[in-house]
Amino acid sequence: MALINEHFLKLQNNYLFSDIAKKVNSFKVTHPKDKIIRMGIGDVTQPLAPAVIEAMHKAVEEMASKDTFHGYGPEQGYPFLIDAIIKNDYASRGVFIEPSEVFISDGAKSDCGNIGDMLRHDNSIGVTDPVYPVYIDSNVMSGRTGVLENGKWSDVVYIPCTEENNFVPDLPSRRVDILYLCYPNNPTGTTLTKDELKKWVNYALANDVLIMYDSAYEAYIQDPNIPHSIYEIKGAKKVAIEFRSFSKTAGFTGIRCGYTVVPKELNAFTLDGQRVQLNKLWNRRQCTKFNGTSYITQRAAAAVFTAEGQKQIRETIAYYQNNAKVMMDAFTKMGVWFTGGTNSPYIWLKCPDGMGSWEYFDYLLHNAEIVGTPGEGFGKNGEGYFRLTAFGDAQKTVEAMERIHVGPGHMASYITPIFICDTCDEAARKALKKCRIYKSFHFSLHGWMDHHTALVELSTGQIDGNLGGRHTAKILKKVLYSQTLKGES
Secondary structure: OOOOOHHHHHOOOOOHHHHHHHHHHHHHHHOOOOOOEEOOOOOOOOOOOHHHHHHHHHHHHHOOOOOOOOOOOOOOOOHHHHHHHHHHHHHHHOOOOOHHHEEEEOOHHHHHHHHHHHOOOOOOEEEEEOOOHHHHHHHHHHOOOOOEEOOEEOOEEEEEOOOOOOOOOOOOOOOOOEEEEEOOOOOOOOOOOHHHHHHHHHHHHHHOOEEEEEOOOHHHOOOOOOOOOHHHOOOHHHOEEEEEEOHHHHOHHHOOOEEEEOOOOOEEEOOOOOEEEHHHHHHHHHHHHOOOOOHHHHHHHHHOOOHHHHHHHHHHHHHHHHHHHHHHHHHHHHOOOEEEOOOOOEEEEEOHHHOOHHHHHHHHHHHHOEEOEEHHHHOHHHOOEEEEEOOOOHHHHHHHHHHHOOOOOOEEEEEOOEEEEOOOOHHHHHHHHHOOOOOOEEEEOOEEEEEOOEEEEOOOOEEEEOOOOHHHHHHHHHHHHHHHHOOOO
């Protein structure tokens, strides 16, 4: 009889992005003609750079000839790509990395999840909250997280990131064995300066902490005081593994290629206190479980580092950065609190009118036909916040901001039925709160129509509204209560 890894049963039945997909698909069934703008998942929309395409075509042609055909390649990656990575991503920033410290893979997500294979199940872990779900779920599968209690895992140290600290974390309240850091951050878009990152490296050095450093979004950093690699900090090679990706840098989400750096200076311990070089263990793991990234993919990745490739991908990154600027400008005009955007492709905004994050998701989907990512899906501290991505089409990004906000020069119409009654039973009140119109009526070039509903119960003075009518209810409360206070009816 085969026995399962029962830690898998601890995983929550629903995964954030599959939940979003179900909601969107359900909406599409009932609204087949509506044009949804997707700003949720961090997938790119622009085509691969011409230099990359050319390299892939050439590699495909090589596979057609006996003299140039490539079968199994090195599990660690081809030297031509590893050398290009070292020269462009590290040596250019004054960081020395040996070729045997770089491991090419099919993406940073895979390596982030698989890296735990060489670490004991009883290591304690620390994560920032909000957090990229893969860090948590992969450790659940390995038995490091304990049990789920009130939305948090009992054996995980959560490091709070909140509006009060501008979503930049302080050092953990107690020591951990393994610490996950992602900067520029997913989902909040925040970054760490060199001095801030140095604080974390020094903490790890002093406490024998292993840092898992995800720098998948480093290509979006514009501020020269923000490090692109943790190895720019002295001593980091003794405490950190770094994950990199071509997905967001060069649009490889559908190609799949990334790499992980495991320095030879980095050690972990056996139970009896012996130091073990993690580089050797990871190499052994990859040789056993991975047959290497395809030759065609690696040739495509190497083309990213050519002069023409660099020029082309910088143009694509600038395209996405301009989308981020469009969103930042719009939310600034709206007076909406947000982080990210400047050195990141993500905008992390506070949900308006005190809405919950899933509540705001439903509101945007049904009233503006926009898909984002609810902050609650990234952890407890994500509740009340929302993530939007800049990876969309430029024209659709502009349109999305117009749908979200009707600003100066726009024409807006609201259907606002207001029900006034002496008394209202609870069933009717609940029905009103659930009342929604499942369509945005675009009737002019610069306008839109929404559906607001409010209820006034005279006997109690209670005023309620549906999702779209919350603001209307607030206005009614101010008007009616102020008039009552003045002795007017």
